[in-house]
Structure formats: C-alpha cells, structure tokens
Amino acid sequence: MIDDHTADPRVDLLLEQILNSGESPEEACHSCPELLPKVREGLQQLRQLDEQVSGLFPASDEGGCEPPKSVPAELPVVPGYEVLGILAMAGWESFIAPDTCGSTARWP
Numbered sequence: 001m002i003d004d005h006t007a008d009p010r011v012d013l014l015l016e017q018i019l020n021s022g023e024s025p026e027e028a029c030h031s032c033p034e035l036l037p038k039v040r041e042g043l044q045q046l047r048q049l050d051e052q053v054s055g056l057f058p059a060s061d062e063g064g065c066e067p068p069k070s071v072p073a074e075l076p077v078v079p080g081y082e083v084l085g086i087l088a089m090a091g092w093e094s095f096i097a098p099d100t101c102g103s104t105a106r107w108p
Helices: 009-021 033-056
Strands: 083-090 093-098 105-107
Touching: 009 033
Parallel strands: none
Antiparallel strands: 083 093, 093 105
C-alpha cells in the first residue's frame, strides 16, 4: 500500500486492520509502536487515494435512474427458448437465462 518498497509488510496488515475495524492507528500499533509513523503515512496515502477516486466516480445515489422496485411476477416468453429464470436486473432491464448454452436474451 505504501509507496516505500522497503516498508515492513506488517504495515500493510495494520492498515488493513484499521480499515476493517475502524481502530485508530495508535490502537492498531499498540504492540509495535515503532511502526506508527509508517502506518500514519500509509493511512494518509489511502485517504488521499479515496478522495481522488471519489472525485472521479461520484456516488451513484446522486441522481440518475432508479432500479426496478421488484422482480416481475411472470417470466417473459422468448420464442424458441425456455426461460429458466432471471440472472440479474440492471437498471430498467433484466437478463434472463434461456435453456440454450451460450445464448443470453435481454428482456426490457
């Protein structure tokens, strides 16, 4: 995670621990206080990266289309196929699984 290639591998483990648990760097480094400066540095780098990524990819709840509220009660009829079920719903479309291998149909 840290740009320093000579970093102690424990720093990455501690950063992951902090991100998963919400612990402070001081709490995570209580058994190895010598790593605290590197952990703080790595955490700062991760926060900067997070800000950069958030700037490039804003949260999806900032407008746009709403997904369908529920799955259709009946499966669609596609001539020449037996529809087995819905694989996924994306936006306003559902992707279904026909019984023919390698074929995928799209149902609005």
